[in-house]
Amino acid sequence: MNLISSPHDFFVVLCALTFLGIFSMAGIYLYWGYTRLEEILGHVKNCKAITESRFYLHMGPWGRLVMVGMVAGFLARPTSYIKKGILDANEIDTFPQPFKKRLTLSHYIVWGLGGSMLLSVSAMKAIELFA
Template sequence: MTTAGLIIGSLSCIVGIGLFVCIALALYLGYAKSEELTKHFKNSSSSITSATHRHSGPYGKMQLVGGISFVVTFPRFFLKHGILNAEDIGNFPLRLKRKLVALQWSFIGLFFAMISLVIVGKSGVFG
């Protein structure tokens, strides 16, 4: 294996570990803070905090945290479409909002890093 292949493989492992850490953090927030997350969206659409997400195991907890972190990260879209109430997002705890925004951007960054590594690895640029 070439040096470039080892570098691409090592970076892929780092991305994989990062995704694992993000998933573990999302599961922790889903199990430890799900009630706190859902109580702040009383005036918004029920699709944000659907009860099916809360009671359907680990996958449901991941969907709940992912949906709420997406809403908190990109509130203008949801305000524009009438899904989110401005008062709800204004009253959301800043500390929890920062965690969810960091988690969302971490997932987005790791996803694009993974795509970039696959493209570079498959392209054969490094021979």
């Protein structure tokens, strides 16, 4: 007997692995939120989007997670935010390159995990519908 005996089981396992990845990324964001958030915010202190979102810092762990995710998103796709005047191009350019790469990579991993979850759930629903 196979470990994965049907396509439905395959997508259930894929969904479980995706959840594991999502919780791992949340843990990484929380770790960065408690150990490196002041450093991160120090590099983007003049960005309008960051200064207007500082209230998240008073919301506990979830607020720190949101702030790290927000900065990661801004670093991953800064051009439209710079054009709107929400971000300061100088600060984005002077952000430390190794940490900028980590934050950007983590942003794309989170989006990939979200897409994987959407694909898994959609495939499971389609299998249930047509089976």
